[in-house]
Amino acid sequence: MYEFYPLLVVGGVIGLMSAIFIFAFCTIKDRKEAIGFDRNMKDSELIKRLFVYAKPHAKSFVAVFLIMLFSISYDIISPTLVGNIEEKIKGDFVPSELISYVIIYAGILIVSLICTYLQAIILQKTGQKILSALREDLFIHIESLSHGQLTSMPVGKLVTRVTNDTNAISMLFTNILVNLLKNVFVIFGVIGAMLMLNYGLTLMVLCFAPFIALFTVIFRKFSRKAYREVKDGTTDINTFLSENLSGMKIIQIFNREDRKMAEFNAKNNKLKSAKHRQIFVFGIFRPMVYMLYITSVLCLLYLGGRGYIKNIEFMGQTISSGVLVSFYMYITKFFNPIQSLAEQFNWLQSAFASAEKIFTVMDIKPEIVDADDAIELESVEGNIEFRNVWFAYEGEEWVLKDVSFKVKAGETVAFCGSTGSGKTTILSLICRNYDIQRGEILIDGIDIRKIKISSLRKHFGQMLQDVFLFSGTIRSNILLRKENVCDDEVNEACRYVNADKLIEKLPKGLDEEVMERGANFSAGQRQLISFARTIIHKPEIMILDEATANIDTETEILIQDSLEKLMNIGTLLIVAHRLSTIRNADRIIYLSHGEIIESGSHQELIEKQGRYYELYKLQQDKALLKNS
Ligand SMILES: Nc1ncnc2c1ncn2[C@@H]1O[C@H](COP(=O)(O)OP(=O)(O)O)[C@@H](O)[C@H]1O
Ligand SMILES: [Mg+2]
Numbered sequence: 001m002y003e004f005y006p007l008l009v010v011g012g013v014i015g016l017m018s019a020i021f022i023f024a025f026c027t028i029k030d031r032k033e034a035i036g037f038d039r040n041m042k043d044s045e046l047i048k049r050l051f052v053y054a055k056p057h058a059k060s061f062v063a064v065f066l067i068m069l070f071s072i073s074y075d076i077i078s079p080t081l082v083g084n085i086e087e088k089i090k091g092d093f094v095p096s097e098l099i100s101y102v103i104i105y106a107g108i109l110i111v112s113l114i115c116t117y118l119q120a121i122i123l124q125k126t127g128q129k130i131l132s133a134l135r136e137d138l139f140i141h142i143e144s145l146s147h148g149q150l151t152s153m154p155v156g157k158l159v160t161r162v163t164n165d166t167n168a169i170s171m172l173f174t175n176i177l178v179n180l181l182k183n184v185f186v187i188f189g190v191i192g193a194m195l196m197l198n199y200g201l202t203l204m205v206l207c208f209a210p211f212i213a214l215f216t217v218i219f220r221k222f223s224r225k226a227y228r229e230v231k232d233g234t235t236d237i238n239t240f241l242s243e244n245l246s247g248m249k250i251i252q253i254f255n256r257e258d259r260k261m262a263e264f265n266a267k268n269n270k271l272k273s274a275k276h277r278q279i280f281v282f283g284i285f286r287p288m289v290y291m292l293y294i295t296s297v298l299c300l301l302y303l304g305g306r307g308y309i310k311n312i313e314f315m316g317q318t319i320s321s322g323v324l325v326s327f328y329m330y331i332t333k334f335f336n337p338i339q340s341l342a343e344q345f346n347w348l349q350s351a352f353a354s355a356e357k358i359f360t361v362m363d364i365k366p367e368i369v370d371a372d373d374a375i376e377l378e379s380v381e382g383n384i385e386f387r388n389v390w391f392a393y394e395g396e397e398w399v400l401k402d403v404s405f406k407v408k409a410g411e412t413v414a415f416c417g418s419t420g421s422g423k424t425t426i427l428s429l430i431c432r433n434y435d436i437q438r439g440e441i442l443i444d445g446i447d448i449r450k451i452k453i454s455s456l457r458k459h460f461g462q463m464l465q466d467v468f469l470f471s472g473t474i475r476s477n478i479l480l481r482k483e484n485v486c487d488d489e490v491n492e493a494c495r496y497v498n499a500d501k502l503i504e505k506l507p508k509g510l511d512e513e514v515m516e517r518g519a520n521f522s523a524g525q526r527q528l529i530s531f532a533r534t535i536i537h538k539p540e541i542m543i544l545d546e547a548t549a550n551i552d553t554e555t556e557i558l559i560q561d562s563l564e565k566l567m568n569i570g571t572l573l574i575v576a577h578r579l580s581t582i583r584n585a586d587r588i589i590y591l592s593h594g595e596i597i598e599s600g601s602h603q604e605l606i607e608k609q610g611r612y613y614e615l616y617k618l619q620q621d622k623a624l625l626k627n628s
Pocket of ligand 1: 151394399417418419420421422423425426
């Protein structure tokens with residue numbers, strides 16, 4: 001009885017620890033549900049959807065699996081070899097035998113290293129392919145969302161989906177899955193090898209397995225929560241950054257730096273403490289497993305040592321010093337994969353969490369989709385009709401109320417009215433950026449909901465108030481989706497809309513670099529570039545939301561002149577602020593609070609002496625004042 005005393009103490013300590021951890025485990029379970037961290041998609045569903053991306057690379061994965069079997073040979077065979085070497089050194093020392101063992105050992109090591117290298121290369125390549133396919137799908141999906149849907153989603157969140165979350169999934173394919181498999185194989189391989197050496201000692205090592213399993217399950221509960229918090233914190237910071245970096249100028253102008261800094265600090269601290277908690281959880285888990293490892297080594301030395309000294313035989317196996325050395329190594333090889341298995345389960349969880357977030361975005365049904373019987377619109381004359389159109393961005397807050405008008409092909413129609421009267425809204429409805437609630441919008445007599453969206457938008461040239469230039473060159477911004485256009489054509493288009501003078505002044509001409517959002521150009525210059533961009537695509541219908549702010553007189557004259565040319569190209573719908581533009585339009589529609597209150601030519605409306613006349617007088621007085 002006295003001989004088992006140390007074992008009883010060890011068992012008691014481990015049992016006590018387990019009890020404490022089980023108690024902690026039960027408390028965290030309740031809290032987890034209260035915070036609502038539970039995912040909605042089942043793991044099986046996620047696996048099924050991820051599998052779709054892995055399937056085209058099945059061959060690579062099979063190859064990796066086979067190579068992996070070789071690469072684990074080192075872990076399984078080397079301890080036995082070392083045990084044998086130990087026996088050889090101790091017994092009759094034959095150098096040639098020893099050398100052959102060393103050569104075998106080195107051979108296995110080299111094969112294993114080469115296999116590990118190959119495996120990593122293949123996996124990385126495959127992982128990157130999967131990753132880029134996933135990113136592409138996600139990006140294409142985001143592109144298909146309507147303006148309304150995009151407005152409701154923070155940009156930072158989308159960026160996190162496309163970058164961080166897809167990365168977590170690539171980890172799944174390049175690292176996690178293979179290592180999970182590898183560790184499982186190593187564990188079983190090591191158990192097999194140990195059994196061949198000694199049943200009794202193997203059983204002793206296996207006695208520790210339930211405790212490791214217990215610690216692992218508990219650890220997973222804690223760490224999963226920590227992971228979620230870190231993830232949410234990261235998304236939060238990304239969202240905050242992408243918004244505030246874009247608006248940094250405003251923040252500086254309004255002296256909001258301190259306030260924003262405080263907001264950022266709060267988010268930053270939240271992420272920091274989430275990370276701390278995560279590190280803490282790992283900090284507890286690793287030493288726990290290490291403690292078990294040390295305990296098992298002590299047990300091995302105690303039991304194995306006794307068995308060796310007393311030469312105890314168990315089911316035909318005795319314990320030699322070589323067996324003890326091998327077992328000492330096997331215990332390390334047994335505990336390592338178990339410990340990393342637990343951590344890999346965590347990575348797996350985090351990859352699944354990312355997968356769910358990505359698939360949630362992918363599952364958002366685009367609001368504006370082609371009808372099943374949508375037609376391709378080959379050519380367009382340019383007749384537009386609004387028939388009793390009612391539209392609201394949200395609920396029943398009507399922005400357009402029963403709006404009806406007709407535009408004949410080739411006509412220029414100007415919309416005017418006070419800010420918020422619905423001018424921009426009308427223009428974006430024609431391109432079907434939003435769907436209307438009641439009424440019809442017809443192009444050449446066809447309801448736009450019956451036309452394929454891509455085919456519809458192909459015939460439009462939109463020049464919006466807030467011209468968006470992408471980072472790149474002037475040329476790439478003018479061409480956008482168009483390819484194979486020679487510089488002469490680009491120059492011609494620029495000349496037509498008076499953008500040539502602007503471009504000539506630039507040191508690199510068409511190759512001049514455009515910074516993000518076109519920050520290195522003025523509003524007027526951006527508008528001119530957008531004119532060139534529009535006419536090079538030769539649209540039948542042009543839509544122009546005139547820029548009002550920040551335009552110097554010189555550019556204004558250029559814009560004015562090119563506007564008159566644009567009127568001759570095709571149908572032109574224009575939100576006009578300048579008198580001269582308005583005057584030249586075929587028809588003027590005056591909007592107020594989403595309703596058409598006056599419509600007619602400049603002359604007609606002046607004679608009517610209504611709201612348009614008032615606006616006209618107001619602007620004329622201002623012009624006189626300016627000139628005097
Ligand atoms: N994306 C949007 N979501 C909700 N309401 C909007 C949106 N865009 C515009 N509105 C609202 O619709 C009304 C008309 O806006 P808009 O057509 O831009 O006016 P205008 O161009 O004549 O100044 C305004 O009251 C505005 O607040
Ligand atoms: Mg507007």
